[in-house]
Amino acid sequence: MTKILVIEDEELVRENILDLLAAEDFDTIAATNGRIGVELAVSETPDLILCDLMMPEIDGYGVLTALREESVTATIPFIFLTAKSARGDFRQAMDLGADDYLTKPFTRTELLSAIASRLAKQAILAKQVCTKFEAQIFSPKFHMMEVYLRRTIEERDFQQFLVYYQPIVDIHSGRIIAAESLLRWQHPKLGMVAPTELIPLAESTGLILPISDWVLNKVCQQTKLWYNAGFTDLRVAVNLSAHQLIQPNFSQKIVNLLLSNNLVPDCLELELTENIIMQDINRAISTMKEVNSFGVKIAIDDFGAGYSSLIYLKQLPIHTLKIDRYFIQDIANDSQKAVITTALIQMAHNLNLQTVAEGVETEQELAFLRQYKCDAMQGFLFSCPLPVAEFEKILFAKKRLNV
Numbered sequence: 001m002t003k004i005l006v007i008e009d010e011e012l013v014r015e016n017i018l019d020l021l022a023a024e025d026f027d028t029i030a031a032t033n034g035r036i037g038v039e040l041a042v043s044e045t046p047d048l049i050l051c052d053l054m055m056p057e058i059d060g061y062g063v064l065t066a067l068r069e070e071s072v073t074a075t076i077p078f079i080f081l082t083a084k085s086a087r088g089d090f091r092q093a094m095d096l097g098a099d100d101y102l103t104k105p106f107t108r109t110e111l112l113s114a115i116a117s118r119l120a121k122q123a124i125l126a127k128q129v130c131t132k133f134e135a136q137i138f139s140p141k142f143h144m145m146e147v148y149l150r151r152t153i154e155e156r157d158f159q160q161f162l163v164y165y166q167p168i169v170d171i172h173s174g175r176i177i178a179a180e181s182l183l184r185w186q187h188p189k190l191g192m193v194a195p196t197e198l199i200p201l202a203e204s205t206g207l208i209l210p211i212s213d214w215v216l217n218k219v220c221q222q223t224k225l226w227y228n229a230g231f232t233d234l235r236v237a238v239n240l241s242a243h244q245l246i247q248p249n250f251s252q253k254i255v256n257l258l259l260s261n262n263l264v265p266d267c268l269e270l271e272l273t274e275n276i277i278m279q280d281i282n283r284a285i286s287t288m289k290e291v292n293s294f295g296v297k298i299a300i301d302d303f304g305a306g307y308s309s310l311i312y313l314k315q316l317p318i319h320t321l322k323i324d325r326y327f328i329q330d331i332a333n334d335s336q337k338a339v340i341t342t343a344l345i346q347m348a349h350n351l352n353l354q355t356v357a358e359g360v361e362t363e364q365e366l367a368f369l370r371q372y373k374c375d376a377m378q379g380f381l382f383s384c385p386l387p388v389a390e391f392e393k394i395l396f397a398k399k400r401l402n403v
């Protein structure tokens, strides 16, 4: 049964909404003010929240801000209910990460259709995570991993996480120009957990947020160390999750990280997949524009593997297009992959984007990419993802790709 939390201080309005929802077979919980609302949201994790804007103690903005910062409530669909209809209020609510906004008095149909459309969108999001990993998510092992991961985060035992770095190499000069940071989890009981298990687990539980914050900070610290060691044009990429992109304070977080680590912004690159962008294209565009205005670079990750809408390429301030490994594997012998990849490289260059081929494993693949002027490569042919000390060995030794 779908559980809806109603946060509303006016008794009459609250009771009306609760009756209406109960008649539609929703499971309901009610809070009479913002503080109780936040507590109930955390303890009950409802499927959707309806929240009044004007309330004593904590108002609706305060409630939403608190919920988006808490990992268990960060992604719960949130609809504002308010008597105010000024455009500025609407903008402020949406900027804070609200999913919808209803102006009182609203009709029963308006309310139910807003709820239905948010729940449908949430179901699609959940399905995207689930279909791929359904078998894992419902397995006892996955459940055990979730218990351990929650504990690790609650105890803030971040030493269990490691950041590996995989070099990205300029195909023409052979130089290491960048590195992609990749998360690993070394648990005392589970051992090294594969990223293919960790990431879906962290995404589906919302625990990705505290982990991502830790990773971003760690990467900025490390990048600064390499910068100080003379690698001033080394760019380090961090993978973003959809949860981070909808955080209301995301771009401010990036600014704070750059400032606290005294890091040059163009050393940092944020990688987003097409699917993350398409989940909320308008928010992706505005957030990425903000982040890019500070000088941070943006890459589209796994390009070609997700939605094929290309229109946003022009709207987003992208620097790098990373071509999905699927197209690279055996490219020299697969004419369809060859046609698509050469077209992608051409298109990227016309848009002034740098191209990186992912998952390059053979000399044949590299030769093809070189012939068709792909700018850079990443893959086992040059190096797998490495722990810091190993990565530094090849960075400091100025290991090059044979050209």
Ligand SMILES: [Mg+2]
Binding pocket: 180, 239, 271, 301, 302
């Ligand atoms: Mg990536």
